[in-house]
Amino acid sequence: MDVTIQSGFSAAAFEAALAAAQEPGWLRDSRRAAWRSFLDLAWPARDGEEWSRTDIRTFKLDQFAPLLDGPVPSVEPAGLLRAGVDLAGRLTAVNGRITAVELEPAWQQRGVLFGNLSELLSDHEALLRPYLDQPLVPPSYDRFSALRAACWTAGQLVYVPRGVVVDQPLHLLSVIGDGAADVSQTLVVLEEGAEATVLCEMEGITGTDAGLHCGALDIIVRPGAHLRIVNLQNWGQGTWHFAHQKAVVQRDASLQWTIAAMGSRLSKVNQHVELAGIGASSQVNGVLFTEGKQHIAYHTLQHHRAPSCRSDFLYKGALQDKSRIVWRGMIKVDPKAQQTDGYQRNDNLLLGAQVRADSIPGLEIEADDVRCTHGSTSGRVDDELVFYARCRGFTRKEAIQTIVTGFFQQIFDRITIESVRDALALAIARRVREYA
Amino acid sequence: MKPTLSIRNLHVAVGGTPILRGVDLTIRYGETHALMGPNGSGKSTLGLAVMGHPNYEVSEGTIDLDGQNILEMTPDERARVGLFYAFQRPVAIPGVKMADFLRHATTNVRNPQRQEGEELIPMRVFREELRTKMEQLKMDAQFARRYVNDGFSGGEMKRAEILQLAMLQPKFAILDETDSGLDADAVRLASQSIAEIGREKMGLLIITHHDKLLEHNPPDFTHVMLGGRIVESGSAELAEELHRYGYERIRRAYPEADAQNRVMAHEEVA
Numbered sequence: 001m002d003v004t005i006q007s008g009f010s011a012a013a014f015e016a017a018l019a020a021a022q023e024p025g026w027l028r029d030s031r032r033a034a035w036r037s038f039l040d041l042a043w044p045a046r047d048g049e050e051w052s053r054t055d056i057r058t059f060k061l062d063q064f065a066p067l068l069d070g071p072v073p074s075v076e077p078a079g080l081l082r083a084g085v086d087l088a089g090r091l092t093a094v095n096g097r098i099t100a101v102e103l104e105p106a107w108q109q110r111g112v113l114f115g116n117l118s119e120l121l122s123d124h125e126a127l128l129r130p131y132l133d134q135p136l137v138p139p140s141y142d143r144f145s146a147l148r149a150a151c152w153t154a155g156q157l158v159y160v161p162r163g164v165v166v167d168q169p170l171h172l173l174s175v176i177g178d179g180a181a182d183v184s185q186t187l188v189v190l191e192e193g194a195e196a197t198v199l200c201e202m203e204g205i206t207g208t209d210a211g212l213h214c215g216a217l218d219i220i221v222r223p224g225a226h227l228r229i230v231n232l233q234n235w236g237q238g239t240w241h242f243a244h245q246k247a248v249v250q251r252d253a254s255l256q257w258t259i260a261a262m263g264s265r266l267s268k269v270n271q272h273v274e275l276a277g278i279g280a281s282s283q284v285n286g287v288l289f290t291e292g293k294q295h296i297a298y299h300t301l302q303h304h305r306a307p308s309c310r311s312d313f314l315y316k317g318a319l320q321d322k323s324r325i326v327w328r329g330m331i332k333v334d335p336k337a338q339q340t341d342g343y344q345r346n347d348n349l350l351l352g353a354q355v356r357a358d359s360i361p362g363l364e365i366e367a368d369d370v371r372c373t374h375g376s377t378s379g380r381v382d383d384e385l386v387f388y389a390r391c392r393g394f395t396r397k398e399a400i401q402t403i404v405t406g407f408f409q410q411i412f413d414r415i416t417i418e419s420v421r422d423a424l425a426l427a428i429a430r431r432v433r434e435y436a
Numbered sequence: 437m438k439p440t441l442s443i444r445n446l447h448v449a450v451g452g453t454p455i456l457r458g459v460d461l462t463i464r465y466g467e468t469h470a471l472m473g474p475n476g477s478g479k480s481t482l483g484l485a486v487m488g489h490p491n492y493e494v495s496e497g498t499i500d501l502d503g504q505n506i507l508e509m510t511p512d513e514r515a516r517v518g519l520f521y522a523f524q525r526p527v528a529i530p531g532v533k534m535a536d537f538l539r540h541a542t543t544n545v546r547n548p549q550r551q552e553g554e555e556l557i558p559m560r561v562f563r564e565e566l567r568t569k570m571e572q573l574k575m576d577a578q579f580a581r582r583y584v585n586d587g588f589s590g591g592e593m594k595r596a597e598i599l600q601l602a603m604l605q606p607k608f609a610i611l612d613e614t615d616s617g618l619d620a621d622a623v624r625l626a627s628q629s630i631a632e633i634g635r636e637k638m639g640l641l642i643i644t645h646h647d648k649l650l651e652h653n654p655p656d657f658t659h660v661m662l663g664g665r666i667v668e669s670g671s672a673e674l675a676e677e678l679h680r681y682g683y684e685r686i687r688r689a690y691p692e693a694d695a696q697n698r699v700m701a702h703e704e705v706a
Contacts, residue, residue, distance in 0.1 A: 383490070388527045390511035391487050391520075392537070392600060393544035395552055399512075402532055402540070406583070409531030 008065040008181075009151065011035075017151070023118065024125060027132060034139040034149035041143040053326045053358055054268050054297045059240055061147075064181040064212040072097050073205065077175045080423040081199045081232060088168035089114045093154045095180035095211075110164050117155025117187060128157070131187050136218040136246040137270070144242040147183065148214050154184035160194040160225075169197040169417070176204060176211035176239060184215035190225035190253075197228040197417060204236025204263060211239040213264075219247035221255050223277060228256045230420050234427070235263035237292060243269045251277030251306070258415050259286040259315075260424050261296050262431070272301040275309035275337070285411045286315030286346075289428055290323030290355075297326035302344065304337035304367075311341075316411050317348040318404055319355035320433065326358045331372050333365040342372040349407050350380045351400070351432070401432045438465040439502050441486075441519075441608045441639055446497035448478075448485045455481045455700065457664040458497070463608060463639040468653050470675045471643045473661035474683050476701030479643045480524055482661075483610040487511050487521045501608070515541075516548035518607030522597040522614050524643075528585040534596065535566060535580035538603050545604045569602045573629050590617030598629050608639040615649040627652035650675055660686055663693030663700065 014035055018028055043059075044051040072094045082090070089103035091114070101115035113120050121128055139149035156172050176182045188198055202213065213235060221227045235241055241264040249255045261267055273282045282302070290296050302311035317325040331342040348357035359376035381403055389399035405425055412421045441463045448456040455478050463469055471479055485492045486499060488511040499506050506514055529537065543556040556562075566580060575595060585593050594614050601609055611630070615623045623646070630640075631652045642649060650672070658674040659666045662683070667690045668674070678686070687694040 382527070384527050385529055387487075387489055387511060388523065389529065389537075389541075391515055391523075392541035392604070393512050393515040394540060395512050395544075396510070398540065398544075398552060402537070403529060406529055406531030409583075413531075 008062050009147070014150065017153070021118065023121070026129065027121075030133065030139075031150050034146050037140050037146035038143060038150050041146055043143050050299060051268075054266070054295065056240075056266065056268075059266070061212075064179060072099055073177055075175060075177070075205055077173055077203060077205070079171070079173045079201045079203060080234065080427060081201050081230065081420060082171055082173070083423075085171075085419045086168050087171050088166050089170045091115055091156060091172045093156065093172075093174040093182065093184070095175070095177055096153045096182040096184065098154060098156070104168075107166060111161040112164060112166060113157055113159035114170060115157060117157040117185060120157050127159075128187075131189065131218065131220070132185075135185075135216060136248065137216055137244040137272075141244065144214050145216065145244055148185065148216050148244075151183045152185040152215075154182050154215075156184065156186040158188045158196065158198050160190045160196045162191040163193045165195040166197070169199050171199045171201065174200075174202045174213075176202075176209060176213060176235060178206070178209040178211065178236075178238070181212040182215065184213070186215065186217045188217070188219045188227070188229065190221050190227050192222045193224045194222070195226045199230045199232070199420070201232045201234065202263070203234045204239060207236050208238055209236030210265070211236060213239060214242045215244075217243065217245040219245075219255070221247065221249045221253040223251040223253055225250075225253045227254070228417060230258045230417065231260070232424075233259075233261040233263055233267065237263060237265055237294065239264045241267040241269070243267075245269060246272040246274070247282070248274045248276050249280040249282050252279040253277065254280070255282040256416065257282065257284045258417075258420060259284065259298075261287070261298070262289045262427060264296070265294065267296045269297065270299045270301075272303065273311060274303045274305060275311060276305050278306050279308050280306065281310040282312070283414065284311075284313040284315075285414050286313070287408055287411055287424055287428070288315065288317035288325055288327075289431055290317070290325055291320035291431060292323060293321070294323040295326075296324070298328070300327075300329045300344070302329075302331050302342060304331070304333040304340045304342060307337055308339040309337065309341070311343065313344040314411060314414070315346040316408055317346070317357060318351055318407065318428070318432075319348065319357055320351045320431070322352065322354045324356045324358075327376070328360040328362070329374065330362045330364060331374065333367045333370055333372065335366045338367050338369045340367060340370040340372065342370065344374040346376040347407075348376075348378040349404060350378060351404070397433070401429050404432045405429055439518075439607050439639070440464050442498075442500045443482075443486070444498045444500075446482070446485065446499065447495045448481055449493050449495055450481070450491055453703070455664050456485065457696070459664070459666055461659065461666060463641060465607060465639050466636050467656045468635050468640045468642065470650055470655035470658045470672075471641055471661060472645070472658065472675060472678050474697060474701065476704040477661040477697050478664040478700070479661055480612050481664075483521045483612045483643065486514075486519060486610060488514055512544070515604075516545055520601055520604055520606035520609040522601060522609065522611040524612040524616070526585045526593045526597055528583070528588070530583050530586045532584050533581055534584055535563070537584050538566065538600065541600065542603050545606075566603065569599065572632060573599055573602065574625065575599060591619070591622045594618055594626060595622075598626055598633075602629070602633045606638055608641070610641045610643065612643045613645065614642075615644055615646050620648070623648045624652075646679065662686055662690055663696030665693055667693050
């Protein structure tokens with residue numbers, strides 16, 4: 001199907017979208033304020049630490065256009081995480097528009113809100129307004145956050161009321177085709193004592209699509225709630241991916257967050273976990289796999305704001321061809337966050353002669369009774385391991401696939417969702433090629 | 437005719453330094469050979485060269501299996517035609533379970549024509565066989581779920597090598613100090629295991645310093661390596677002599693090889 005893409009992120013297009021959306025006045029006002037920030041701000045400069053290793057000079061916003069009222073391509077995206085899994089709900093977004101939402105009636109009856117944030121806003125304005133008034137990453141943070149706050153069309157909501165335990169996963173699948181933009185605002189809120197598993201998956205239509213994703217993921221885990229969330233980023237390899245992801249974990253709540261980044265042309269993701277209440281705990285499992293000329297940059301922050309919290313971040317990356325991974329991690333411990341237990345680690349496996357991995361762990365500790373450890377390694381596949389496996393009949397390619405899968409196994413061992421574990425292992429094994 | 441592994445005038449260098457200087461050795465299916473010799477004499481080099489380690493350059497000589505030249509083969513092709521080397525120092529492969537590793541290895545070795553991506557031996561069939569073999573070797577079932585050699589004690593690594601030997605059932609196996617690092621009981625168990633696997637069902641080259649491994653596996657032939665050559669061959673009695681009296685007689689009898697051995701042993705330490 002032909003898709004008419006209207007001219008891009010112009011003032012006229014912005015106003016037209018605003019007029020068409022029929023949103024509450026306060027939201028229109030905040031979008032306008034964000035739009036002004038967007039106009040005032042420049043794209044991030046390379047002289048600051050955050051962007052010094054990530055070059056976006058060839059990124060041209062004009063090449064992408066948000067779909068307004070035009071038709072969306074009729075695709076039936078499959079996703080890697082849906083197969084064979086009984087889901088409590090499923091949502092599909094195509095080119096920045098929510099195209100399908102299903103939620104099992106049992107969960108509807110128990111007050112779970114799931115689906116299109118813009119639509120749910122009309123019935124639940126009082127509940128949802130605070131989250132949109134005060135997004136976890138302010139629109140003024142940089143030009144991407146301003147653009148997202150002004151122009152988001154793909155609004156996705158997961159809201160689980162107090163004490164409700166959703167025992168089947170909720171799946172959010174976003175798809176971008178060539179030339180399209182997905183500007184998204186995803187909001188996940190677990191009220192006190194609630195539990196849920198949320199699978200967020202992003203994929204290209206063809207695998208090579210040159211699209212744009214600019215999005216925010218706001219996660220709030222209230223006291224005693226437990227969230228498992230997965231971000232599988234598998235955009236087409238021409239797609240630009242800019243994301244701000246932040247979670248606030250409150251007293252005695254827990255968050256298990258699994259990140260898998262395999263797609264896109266260039267990714268720049270800020271991932272921030274705030275341990276906001278006593279006894280909060282978070283585990284982050286990051287799997288990065290790059291090939292071709294892909295560039296994937298993760299800036300992680302584990303911010304301990306309350307005593308006796310735990311954060312455990314493990315990122316593992318493997319790089320092929322001429323690709324590049326930038327990982328910069330920070331554990332920040334506030335003065336009152338005594339008895340902090342913080343861990344961060346990034347290990348990279350260099351599979352090509354021309355790859356590059358920059359791994360920069362960091363600590364900023366202002367409390368005196370804490371245990372924080374960090375570390376990083378980057379190395380090549382050990383030839384002696386390859387020889388050992390070949391002596392047992394493995395071809396060179398099989399040996400390397402096996403060693404790479406084993407390298408990631410330490411992370412897979414931590415992921416408690418079996419279908420996710422299996423899908424990731426398979427997706428990675430398929431990508432590993434023989435190299436010289 | 438019995439399958440034969442035939443090594444002729446083998447010269448091997450590592451990083452340009454000659455290690456093996458003309459090794460001749462013929463092993464027939466069903467025979468057990470002991471290979472002894474002081475440190476640095478080239479015993480492990482022979483094993484690694486037979487498997488085709490990329491750092492071991494063969495500058496002269498031939499290795500044939502049943503008349504087929506294996507020097508042009510990759511290490512995995514050599515494994516698939518029936519060669520096995522039990523490593524003196526096995527490496528760990530973190531994150532890869534013994535059972536998964538062995539299932540893949542066993543599939544490839546038993547189906548030499550298998551292409552990458554084709555089906556492995558059915559899980560149920562494989563598990564049953566692995567369980568049986570591990571019971572025979574008195575190994576804990578937990579072993580199969582551990583990662584290959586990862587965090588294994590010296591003894592566990594050697595037993596893992598024996599388990600692989602039992603599963604892969606090669607035509608010819610070279611056991612490189614499979615008894616080192618084991619206590620007396622473990623050596624006895626290893627020796628019995630090798631005997632049970634059926635040394636009559638393969639050609640066996642046992643590289644060892646000790647006679648314990650040979651007790652349960654009496655060699656048909658014993659060879660002494662010195663300075664990168666096999667300087668003397670004999671019966672099981674030669675192994676006993678060397679075990680009892682050491683290598684002094686050999687060193688005196690072959691002064692030129694001894695001089696080369698001293699250089700090589702020195703470089704190995706350095």
